Amino acid sequence: MKTTSQEIILTGDRATGPLHLGHYVGSLKQRVELQHTHQQSILVADMQGLTDNGNTPQRVADNVLGVVADYLAVGIDPDKTTICLQSGLPALTELSQFYANLVTVSRLERNPTVKSEIASKAFGRSVPAGFLCYPISQAADITAFDATLVPVGDDQLPMLEQTNEIVRRVNTICQNEVLIECKPLLTQTPRLPATCGKGKMSKSMGNAITLGASPKEIRSAVKSMYTDPNHLKVDDPGTVEGNVVFTYLDAFHPDKAVVEQLKTHYQRGGLGDGTTKQILEECLQELLTPIREKREAYLSDKAQLMTILREGTLQARENSQTVLRRVKAGFGLSHFEF
Amino acid sequence: MKTTSQEIILTGDRATGPLHLGHYVGSLKQRVELQHTHQQSILVADMQGLTDNGNTPQRVADNVLGVVADYLAVGIDPDKTTICLQSGLPALTELSQFYANLVTVSRLERNPTVKSEIASKAFGRSVPAGFLCYPISQAADITAFDATLVPVGDDQLPMLEQTNEIVRRVNTICQNEVLIECKPLLTQTPRLPATCGKGKMSKSMGNAITLGASPKEIRSAVKSMYTDPNHLKVDDPGTVEGNVVFTYLDAFHPDKAVVEQLKTHYQRGGLGDGTTKQILEECLQELLTPIREKREAYLSDKAQLMTILREGTLQARENSQTVLRRVKAGFGLSHFEF
Numbered sequence: 001m002k003t004t005s006q007e008i009i010l011t012g013d014r015a016t017g018p019l020h021l022g023h024y025v026g027s028l029k030q031r032v033e034l035q036h037t038h039q040q041s042i043l044v045a046d047m048q049g050l051t052d053n054g055n056t057p058q059r060v061a062d063n064v065l066g067v068v069a070d071y072l073a074v075g076i077d078p079d080k081t082t083i084c085l086q087s088g089l090p091a092l093t094e095l096s097q098f099y100a101n102l103v104t105v106s107r108l109e110r111n112p113t114v115k116s117e118i119a120s121k122a123f124g125r126s127v128p129a130g131f132l133c134y135p136i137s138q139a140a141d142i143t144a145f146d147a148t149l150v151p152v153g154d155d156q157l158p159m160l161e162q163t164n165e166i167v168r169r170v171n172t173i174c175q176n177e178v179l180i181e182c183k184p185l186l187t188q189t190p191r192l193p194a195t196c197g198k199g200k201m202s203k204s205m206g207n208a209i210t211l212g213a214s215p216k217e218i219r220s221a222v223k224s225m226y227t228d229p230n231h232l233k234v235d236d237p238g239t240v241e242g243n244v245v246f247t248y249l250d251a252f253h254p255d256k257a258v259v260e261q262l263k264t265h266y267q268r269g270g271l272g273d274g275t276t277k278q279i280l281e282e283c284l285q286e287l288l289t290p291i292r293e294k295r296e297a298y299l300s301d302k303a304q305l306m307t308i309l310r311e312g313t314l315q316a317r318e319n320s321q322t323v324l325r326r327v328k329a330g331f332g333l334s335h336f337e338f
Numbered sequence: 339m340k341t342t343s344q345e346i347i348l349t350g351d352r353a354t355g356p357l358h359l360g361h362y363v364g365s366l367k368q369r370v371e372l373q374h375t376h377q378q379s380i381l382v383a384d385m386q387g388l389t390d391n392g393n394t395p396q397r398v399a400d401n402v403l404g405v406v407a408d409y410l411a412v413g414i415d416p417d418k419t420t421i422c423l424q425s426g427l428p429a430l431t432e433l434s435q436f437y438a439n440l441v442t443v444s445r446l447e448r449n450p451t452v453k454s455e456i457a458s459k460a461f462g463r464s465v466p467a468g469f470l471c472y473p474i475s476q477a478a479d480i481t482a483f484d485a486t487l488v489p490v491g492d493d494q495l496p497m498l499e500q501t502n503e504i505v506r507r508v509n510t511i512c513q514n515e516v517l518i519e520c521k522p523l524l525t526q527t528p529r530l531p532a533t534c535g536k537g538k539m540s541k542s543m544g545n546a547i548t549l550g551a552s553p554k555e556i557r558s559a560v561k562s563m564y565t566d567p568n569h570l571k572v573d574d575p576g577t578v579e580g581n582v583v584f585t586y587l588d589a590f591h592p593d594k595a596v597v598e599q600l601k602t603h604y605q606r607g608g609l610g611d612g613t614t615k616q617i618l619e620e621c622l623q624e625l626l627t628p629i630r631e632k633r634e635a636y637l638s639d640k641a642q643l644m645t646i647l648r649e650g651t652l653q654a655r656e657n658s659q660t661v662l663r664r665v666k667a668g669f670g671l672s673h674f675e676f
Contacts, residue, residue, distance in 0.1 A: 046671065046674075047435060050436065050439050051438075051439050052439075053439075054436075054439025055507075055511055056511075057669035057670055057671060058669070058670040060671075061669065061671045061673070061674075062670070085674050087432075087666075087671055087674060088675075090428040090429075090431070090432055091428075093428070093432050093434070093435045094425075094428055094431050096431070096435065097385060097434065097468065097475075098388065098392075100389075100466065100467045100468035100471060101388050101390075101391075101392025101466045101467075101468035101469070102393070103466065103467050104463070104464045104465060104466055104467065105443075105463075105465050105466070105470050106464065125443075125444045126442045126444065127443050128438065128439045128442055128443070129438045129441050129442065129443050129446055129471050130435065130439035131439070132467070133467055133471070136467060137435075169393075173394075173395065306673070309674070328425075331395035331396070331399065332395055332396040332399035332400070333398075333399045333425055335399070335644070336384075336402065336425060336426055336644075336647070
């Protein structure tokens with residue numbers, strides 16, 4: 001693998017549904033670029049997907065290969081990027097169990113990311129232990145890959161702080177640099193809103209355009225997109241801020257100058273939502289048609305997907321077992337390896 | 339392995355210190371008997387030991403082989419009983435991680451055993467996540483061995499309830515009897531008090547007589563034992579209830595009739611603590627001398643202890659991996675085994 005950076009990148013996605021345009025602009029595009037300059041691994045996070053799907057594991061299982069197909073369809077190259085499955089790496093759960101003794105329950109409860117996710121999922125007092133502990137599992141993921149650079153949105157920064165706290169604690173216990181601290185690689189792209197304009201995209205909320213969306217689904221999603229509710233007639237001046245169609249044009253139209261002209265025209269009046277939506281739809285159809293076709297081709301050969309996933313996982317397994325051995329040796333528990 | 343019962347027994351000990359007389363009367367003696375009639379496994383629980391020794395893993399590591407030597411010294415036979423090491427069984431941590439998504443944090447916080455242990459360890463709000471979650475790990479231990487019978491004191495019954503709740507939940511999700519419920523085998527022996535008369539024996543509190551105690555340590559421990567603080571002169575009538583010397587005589591003197599005579603004499607007056615202590619000391623020296631000698635012999639050949647532990651662990655690994663495969667298959671995640 002030819003790389004120009006010493007940094008090791010780990011990213012991943014929960015395998016709870018097909019990936020969508022939010023993932024595409026927020027991380028997938030960046031990963032396709034990073035794979036040429038960095039050593040990069042992508043974790044298909046089925047175990048993490050279970051933390052809020054504990055009673056419906058089949059939902060997670062059913063999405064694993066779809067996520068791998070999404071990666072390949074957007075251009076992630078398994079010869080450049082290690083694509084691996086979380087549940088195929090037992091060292092991750094072993095590291096988690098060690099780390100869980102170094103983190104207090106109240107520290108987990110104070111984690112802002114976990115707090116807001118517990119609130120948004122309306123878990124209340126019924127939060128599963130696995131969910132509360134998922135920052136510990138993420139620390140296991142990151143450290144098991146010796147990752148130094150983790151692409152995240154700024155809402156995820158508390159997770160990396162938690163990881164580095166664990167790293168420092170383990171190194172203090174072992175009196176040795178057994179684990180490596182990581183840095184965030186902050187995503188530049190603002191988060192893509194849901195098509196309804198409220199919150200972030202979510203397949204389960206029906207407000208996301210997936211990478212495998214059919215032409216009809218794309219058309220329908222764009223047609224129903226939230227625009228400016230006060231822009232009643234074509235001639236009325238319209239608002240661009242918070243207008244999802246323009247947010248998407250910013251994100252997906254290849255020609256920034258054209259988007260600026262459209263914005264000016266819309267603000268002045270005389271540009272209808274039908275027209276802006278048609279332009280957006282054309283962009284999205286053009287972007288997604290080849291992705292959808294590749295995705296379908298990959299999904300038609302599940303054995304090949306399994307082979308790719310298996311090879312990546314076996315490669316990641318080697319590294320994660322090495323890190324586990326380092327931690328066990330540092331803890332004085334390495335006499336007992338089997 | 340010749341057994342006369344279909345029940346499968348799992349027991350174990352935290353590897354946080356050498357075993358003591360409390361373990362001997364409370365469980366070790368029973369295990370020596372049960373190994374002739376049951377399929378029995380004993381787990382050296384180093385991972386569980388870390389749940390309240392996260393920052394001092396060496397303390398746990400240093401005690402592993404001592405605990406194995408304790409087992410062998412009291413007569414546990416590795417040809418009849420599988421002696422295995424928790425950290426050598428990654429399936430246990432993988433099962434724990436699955437189960438953690440099926441148990442809420444508030445359910446763990448309500449567990450009476452965990453509550454009282456958190457109070458007694460003065461963790462307060464600083465309870466490590468691993469400690470709060472240890473009922474989940476115990477469920478993983480028990481189910482990974484397909485254990486049907488778990489010897490416990492009645493203070494541990496809530497742990498088995500938690501295990502069986504998880505078993506039923508997993509079986510419901512899988513729509514199949516993937517896991518087996520367990521029953522308690524209630525320990526008949528009352529808990530042996532600490533030599534100081536307060537609370538239970540604890541090596542770290544310096545109020546326990548370990549199985550490897552030297553003749554001098556045994557003598558000194560018996561001499562300092564709590565008796566009847568109002569029994570000032572030999573001629574005074576003395577109280578037997580709460581008198582640790584008599585509790586120990588009940589537990590360790592081979593002749594119940596002699597103990598009854600001593601009690602009557604003590605209550606009547608005219609029997610000094612010096613005499614009762616001497617009788618007790620003789621019993622304990624007689625019991626512990628061969629155990630100490632065997633223990634030392636075993637500890638002088640660490641390679642042999644490692645071999646015994648390795649063989650037991652590899653045997654347990656096979657079974658625990660089979661159970662893990664059953665759970666993964668039930669959850670629909672078995673396509674992804676590596």
